[in-house]
Amino acid sequence: MEENNLKEMKDLVLNYVINEYIEDEDETITYDTPLISSGYVDSFSMVSLLVFLENKFKIKIPPNKATPEAFDSVNSIVSLVNQYLN
Amino acid sequence: MPDLVSYEERLKNFDWSVSENELEYKEGDIINIGWYCSDRICQKGKADKIALYYEGFGGVEKKYTFNDIRLAGNTIGTFLRNLGIKNEDRVCLFMDRIPELYLSFLGVLKIGAIVQPLFSAFGDESLFVRLENAQTRAIITQRKHLPKVRKILDRLPHLEFIILVDHNKTKPLENKEVAFSMEESLPVENMEIFPTVAESPSVLHYTSGTTGQPKGVKHVHYSLISQYLTTKWILDLRDDDIYWCTADPGWVTGTSYGIIGPWSLGITQCVLDTGFSAQAWYRFIGKYRITMWYSAPTAIRSLMKAGDEIIKEFDLSSLRHLASVGEPLNSEAVIWSEKIFGKPFLDTFWQTETGSIMITNFPGMKVKPGSMGKPFPGISGVVLDPEIFQPIIEPGKIGLIAFKPGWPSMMRSYWNNEEKYREKFVNGWYLSGDKASIDNEGYFWFVGRDDDVINTAGHLVSPFEVESALLEHPAVGESAVVAKPDEVNMEVVKAFITLKPGFTPGPDLELEIMNFIRKKLSPLAMPQDIEYMEKLPKTRSGKIMRRLLHAKEWGEDIGDISTLEND
Numbered sequence: 135m136e137e138n139n140l141k142e143m144k145d146l147v148l149n150y151v152i153n154e155y156i157e158d159e160d161e162t163i164t165y166d167t168p169l170i171s172s173g174y175v176d177s178f179s180m181v182s183l184l185v186f187l188e189n190k191f192k193i194k195i196p197p198n199k200a201t202p203e204a205f206d207s208v209n210s211i212v213s214l215v216n217q218y219l220n
Numbered sequence: 221m222p223d224l225v226s227y228e229e230r231l232k233n234f235d236w237s238v239s240e241n242e243l244e245y246k247e248g249d250i251i252n253i254g255w256y257c258s259d260r261i262c263q264k265g266k267a268d269k270i271a272l273y274y275e276g277f278g279g280v281e282k283k284y285t286f287n288d289i290r291l292a293g294n295t296i297g298t299f300l301r302n303l304g305i306k307n308e309d310r311v312c313l314f315m316d317r318i319p320e321l322y323l324s325f326l327g328v329l330k331i332g333a334i335v336q337p338l339f340s341a342f343g344d345e346s347l348f349v350r351l352e353n354a355q356t357r358a359i360i361t362q363r364k365h366l367p368k369v370r371k372i373l374d375r376l377p378h379l380e381f382i383i384l385v386d387h388n389k390t391k392p393l394e395n396k397e398v399a400f401s402m403e404e405s406l407p408v409e410n411m412e413i414f415p416t417v418a419e420s421p422s423v424l425h426y427t428s429g430t431t432g433q434p435k436g437v438k439h440v441h442y443s444l445i446s447q448y449l450t451t452k453w454i455l456d457l458r459d460d461d462i463y464w465c466t467a468d469p470g471w472v473t474g475t476s477y478g479i480i481g482p483w484s485l486g487i488t489q490c491v492l493d494t495g496f497s498a499q500a501w502y503r504f505i506g507k508y509r510i511t512m513w514y515s516a517p518t519a520i521r522s523l524m525k526a527g528d529e530i531i532k533e534f535d536l537s538s539l540r541h542l543a544s545v546g547e548p549l550n551s552e553a554v555i556w557s558e559k560i561f562g563k564p565f566l567d568t569f570w571q572t573e574t575g576s577i578m579i580t581n582f583p584g585m586k587v588k589p590g591s592m593g594k595p596f597p598g599i600s601g602v603v604l605d606p607e608i609f610q611p612i613i614e615p616g617k618i619g620l621i622a623f624k625p626g627w628p629s630m631m632r633s634y635w636n637n638e639e640k641y642r643e644k645f646v647n648g649w650y651l652s653g654d655k656a657s658i659d660n661e662g663y664f665w666f667v668g669r670d671d672d673v674i675n676t677a678g679h680l681v682s683p684f685e686v687e688s689a690l691l692e693h694p695a696v697g698e699s700a701v702v703a704k705p706d707e708v709n710m711e712v713v714k715a716f717i718t719l720k721p722g723f724t725p726g727p728d729l730e731l732e733i734m735n736f737i738r739k740k741l742s743p744l745a746m747p748q749d750i751e752y753m754e755k756l757p758k759t760r761s762g763k764i765m766r767r768l769l770h771a772k773e774w775g776e777d778i779g780d781i782s783t784l785e786n787d
Contacts, residue, residue: 154735158364160388172277173316173495176341177522178677178743182734189727202497 140212147215148208150186155179165209170202180205187211193218227582227594230453234597236628239449243484250415251441253422254297254329257483258290259413266486273462273490273508274319282319286486289323294408296320296327299400303381305358307332307414308421312351312359313469314369316340317493320385320402321469324360325479329422329441332414336424336436339470339679340365345689345740348372349433350426351379354635360400362386370394418442424635425472427572428682430671436635437572443476444484446576446629450596451481454568456541456583457512463489464505465514471679472572473545476629477514498526502534509538516546518677520553520565521708531560541583543568546678547710548666551590567592569621569666571652573644575629579621579664592656592664600624601664602649603656609647615660618667622649672766674703676711681745683766686713686737689745693736695723698756702770704749715747716769718755725752758785 144165152163155175169175175183184200187193195218204214245251261271267287274282284292305311311328313335315321321337328335336354338347340362347368351359358381361369369382373396380396387399416422422441426434451457455477463482467473482489490508494500496519505513542557542565549567557565566581569592579601581593595601602611603619612619625645634641644651655667674681683701690699697718704714717733719725730750738746757765762785771778 157367159367160363160390168277168495170495171497171500173493175495176743177496178746178748179738181748182731182738182746185727185731185734189731202495206497 143212143215144208146190147187147211150190151175151183151208154182154186163208166207168206169208170206175205177202183211187215191215191219227585227597230597236445236449236598239445239628242452243444243448245445248417250413251418251420251444252329252332252413252416253441253444253480253484254293254326255413256444257480258286258293258326261286261483261486262290264486269486270488271483272319272322273488275490275492275494275504276318277494284319284323286483289326289483291407291409292319292323292402293326293330294411295402295405296324296400297330298408298411299383299405300327300333300358301331301411303358303383303398305331305333305381307416309333309358310336310354310356310424312336312338312354312356314338314340314342314347314359314361314365315385316362316364317468317491318362318385319491320360322479322491323402324385325469325475329416330411330413332416332420334421334424334438335475336426337469337471337475338426339468339742341744342368342470342742343738343740344368344371346434346685346742346745348375350436351376353426353433354424354436357381358383360385363388366397416441419632421632423475425475425572428673428680428685429640430673430682431684432640432682434682434685435637435640437472437631438633438635439575439629440632443575443629444480446627447476447480448484450577451477451485451487454566454577454580454582454596455481455512455514455543457482457485457487459486461487461511461540462508462538463487463512463514464492464508464510465489466492466501466516466519467514467545472575473514473516476576477545496522498523498530499533502531502536505536505539506534511538511540512543513539513541514543514545515565516678517544517549517553518547518709520544520549520557524553524556525708528560536561539563542566543580545570545577547675548592549590554587554589564589569593569654569664573631573650574623574627574652575631576627578623578627588659588663590665591659592666594662594664595623599627603658603664604647604649604651606670609649612658616657618655618657620670621652621654621656621664622646623652624648625650672702672770674701674711674713676703676706676713676744677709679744681713683713685741686715686745686747689737689740690715690717690733690747692740693733695719695729696733698764700756700764700766700769701747702766702773704773706748712748713745714749714751714773716751716753716756718753760785 272284355378360383423439465478544565569579686701687699697720703711706712
């Protein structure tokens with residue numbers, strides 16, 4: 135995948151996470167910020183993040199792959215998504 | 221040897237005075253939970269013992285002795301008193317599991333005010349209805365949750381103080397906001413503890429029912445008598461234990477057994493304030509050498525799902541006793557824990573309204589995997605025939621779980637809702653709203669709810685509340701909400717909706733509606749599945765037949781549909 139495309143994907147996911155899940159506007163969230171283990175995104179909210187990814191990238195992520203570890207940062211999420219993109 | 225000694229022995233001559241005597245309480249005495257959990261423990265010579273090990277995200281660690289928590293309670297209490305907060309005023313705690321949450325709990329009680337703990341993941345509407353109902357005077361919160369409070373402030377005329385525990389001074393405080401820093405405040409050595417008595421209100425927890433808004437469950441300081449003894453006998457806590465209750469104090473387990481029980485016994489407890497992951501939990505147990513672990517079936521099933529291999533990386537040999545609460549503990553989880561930890565998770569059953577454990581598997585008692593166990597000594601628990609509300613004698617027959625009122629921690633009322641409170645009692649029995657059967661050895665076996673309330677990961681969600689919130693979304697015409705089976709959470713929320721003209725069903729709209737509910741109510745209440753329908757099944761009188769949708773989800777017989785509306 136081209137560098138630019140990858141960055142675009144990461145920014146898309148990052149912006150979604152910031153807009154939807156981060157309540158404190160002073161928080162700095164980066165591609166590496168832990169999302170699940172830090173408590174920014176709880177296990178219930180992870181379901182809506184999964185739906186977002188599946189809708190946006192037109193993919194289907196198997197339930198056993200949608201783990202807290204795989205969703206724990208923008209980088210890991212994008213890496214997971216890439217496995218299911220054509 | 222478990223402290224319970226023998227269940228049968230305890231049953232014979234049980235009297236709650238056992239607990240009163242140990243707590244040196246006599247009828248008519250002052251009884252203040254905040255004092256019992258801190259000052260009294262210091263007076264017993266444990267001032268320097270660790271009360272709390274806290275670990276937050278990013279490895280932030282803090283520890284507090286019993287003298288530290290005594291001083292912190294005094295400091296917060298004095299701060300509140302100086303603001304003008306009086307006894308019986310409601311003070312909401314709306315924080316993550318940070319030390320200030322636990323310490324404020326003591327401070328509020330010490331001045332005789334009522335603690336109203338609320339789950340910090342609640343959205344603004346969930347927060348609003350609970351603050352409005354309680355006419356809450358002050359809320360203690362963190363910067364990250366401030367936007368939700370500011371959003372609803374104009375609609376809450378009784379809310380006078382928004383107390384920020386982590387104000388960073390880079391942004392000005394707004395209307396009604398005041399800053400309080402535990403670390404920068406001068407510790408208050410002595411304060412006058414408010415002389416609460418047995419029936420003085422202490423804690424106000426909110427719980428959901430099938431219909432109507434959430435109800436405020438009012439508890440009193442005398443609840444300590446139940447919470448102390450059940451902690452001692454069932455959780456089997458001993459002086460050298462290191463205890464971990466994984467529940468959030470926004471829910472009753474997190475206060476009855478995450479604060480009151482252990483601290484009134486002078487027990488060291490640990491708090492982990494990070495998101496869930498199996499590695500993080502196992503590491504935490506190993507690091508603090510936790511001996512008693514009180515958790516929930518959803519967490520246990522999530523650990524099972526994470527696999528047994530990762531457990532080998534950690535030393536969990538300190539674990540001595542395990543218990544579980546929130547939902548029925550399936551037999552697979554009991555068997556798994558025996559295999560992995562060498563001991564079973566013992567199921568405990570109770571509710572926000574009961575304030576303490578009612579039915580349980582006792583340490584030392586024969587465990588029947590999947591069973592709820594037996595009633596605690598002093599608790600008269602039965603299953604009632606749902607037609608005549610008389611106890612069922614026949615083993616194995618399903619009925620309504622009910623208790624004879626009178627145990628110390630029983631709720632005293634629903635806040636401002638006497639009518640709903642009275643509805644909980646029939647023929648002199650308190651109706652729990654759950655169904656079970658009792659076998660020929662007296663063990664209870666959970667069957668399910670007797671109403672439409674959804675139990676997701678041990679938390680009750682009202683279908684009415686979600687349905688009402690759904691109708692506020694511009695695209696939703698009608699809504700019906702039911703429980704959907706879930707492997708990990710037992711149940712999750714499923715919504716059936718019809719759309720208003722001009723809206724088209726699709727995955728983007730589904731996501732929009734999910735997020736709408738998540739932010740408005742809470743992540744727990746967010747439908748994890750939304751099904752679009754042309755029309756919802758209704759009776760001829762126009763009432764939505766939620767029962768039919770529930771049966772469809774659970775693959776059950778749909779029963780009598782003679783009242784179903786035809787086209």
